[in-house]
Amino acid sequence: MAPYESDDTTGAAQADDELRDELRAERRRKAARYVVPVAVVGVAAATIGLVPALADSGDPDLPKITAQELIDKIAKSDVQQLSGTVKISTDLGLPDLGGLESGLLSGATQGSGSGDGSSADPTGKLTELASGTHTLRVAADGPGKQKVSVLESGAEYSLIHNGTDVWGYDSKSDEVYHSTAPDSGKAGQHEAPATPKDFADQFLKSVDDTTSVTVDGTAQVAGRDAYRLVIKPRQSGTTVGAISIAVDAKTGTPLKFTLTPSSGGAAVVDAGYTQVSFAKPAASTFDFTPPKGAKVTEGDKAGRTEKGSGTQHRGKGPAAPGHGSAKDLGKSGFDVLGKGWNSIAVLDTGSKGGLPTDSASGGGDLSGFLGSLGDPVSGTFGKGTVFSTRLINALITDDGKVYVGAVDKAALVKAANAG
Missing domain, CATH: 3.30.310 (TATA-Binding Protein)
Structure with missing residues (x-):
């Protein structure tokens, strides 16, 4: 027979159990106050530890290459066919003159003619790339076919070179400019830096004993594996800080060009592909027929715009800032x-x-x-x-x-x- 327990004894036991449960709950609450922060710190530490790995995950593991070998790779690059989208941002630090600065830049290249030239004339139109951010569609099929389209809000400007014809079309004004290229391999005097390769070619001319050139790891640009070539002046007193060129590892084509000033801050020029393909573009890409009713201005081989009985001289298109030697x-x-x-x-x-x-x-x-x-x-x-x-x-x-x-x-x- 089990020992008899009085009501008092039973009540005391229940009180003890309740006390023990309360103590255990309190210990759990105290433990939680310490364990939760430790867990958060652990997760944070793990996340911080992953940051370099995540940052490096886009840097492909490519064979080692010297700076000279990479420059030679660019020089030997013979890409004849490509298409893609390029984003260009230019920040020269010009004063905000309500758009006047673009007009001044454009006027500087167009001379002091009568002012009755076509708004589709590439010489002035492409000068607008000297400031702001622009999105371009580009395509090429050999030396005789190229197309650059500047995408604007609700409008588009296209420059098309197809054989001996050079067409400029401004959809905003519905104006067309037409001239004849000197030969099938050149687009005439309306060329302007529009792709990373254009900018890279300009600045690689400046590589001499006053310049430091190194390979600074790898990168991925527009889904392509690339090497990073870094160019820095050895001289003091220049406003150029550094130039970085992402070079496609397979083709040697520059995919991204960035120029930062010695004063620091945002890049002065940042041009890079957001999408690129080295497949042959469709032949129709380079076809152009002036839209019905569009105003067409004819120019000659020398890049002079013929208007009425007079001529308006046009200079060469704008070059990259500080380019050349x-x-x-x-x-x-x-x-x-x-x-x-x-x-x-x-x-x-x-x-x-x-x-x-x-x-x-x-x-x-x-x-x-x-x-x-x-x-x-x-x-x-x-x-x-x-x-x-x-x-x-x-x-x-x-x-x-x-x-x-x-x-x-x-x-x-x-x-x-x-x-």
Whole structure:
């Protein structure tokens, strides 16, 4: 027979059980207060540990290659057929003039004609790539067929080279520009940097003993394995910080081009494929017939726009900022001071009095307005004004000389003093 338990004993036992349950619950709550943070810290630590792995997951494991071998690979690249989408962002640090800066850039390349040229003329249209962010569709099929389309909000501008014909079409104004290429292998005088290869070709001309060139790992661009080629000036005083070129490991085609200034911050030029294919584009890609009712302006082989009884001269399309070498500048008719990245082009306009005035508008003075955009400087050369961007700077002296280069203000003043 089991021992008899009184009600008092039973009640005490129940109280003890309840107390023990409460203590156990409290211990669980205390444990939770410590365990939960530890778990969170553990997850955070694991996540932090994964960050490098995640960041590196897009960097393909490719065979080692030297900088010279990679430059040679670019030079030997013979891609004849491709199509894709390119995104270009350009930030020269120009002042916000409500769109006036684009007009000034465009006008600088179009000369001082009558102003009745076609809005579809590539010379002025492609200059707009010098500022802002743009999306381009590009295609090529050998040296005789290329197409570049600049996609705008609700509109599109296309430049098509097909054999001996060069067509420019601006859907916004419904205007067409037509000229004849000098031969089937060149698009004439309307070429402008539009792809990473265009920019890379421009700047690889500057590689000399004033330049450091290295291979900085690998990357993936538009789904393609690529090497990263980094170009840095060895000289001080230049506004160029570094140039990075992602080179397709298989074809040697530059897939992305980035130029950062020595002052830091966002890239001055960032151009890269977001999608690319090396398959043959459809032949219809390069077909063009002026839309019915579109205004068509004809140009000749020399790139002159024929309008009525007169002609309007057009210059070569805009080049990449700071492109080329001192030798190239010299061939362009400029005097050149300095070497390598510190090269400064010197032009004597023959116009005394410094900044121009707008005499055509009844004597209105532009010098005050232009002067407000620059910094006054002086030296043994006299007085002048320096106009600065994040890459290219220019000094206009009161005796009519212009000093331009990818150098800082001090270098321009020093060059003017020496000149």
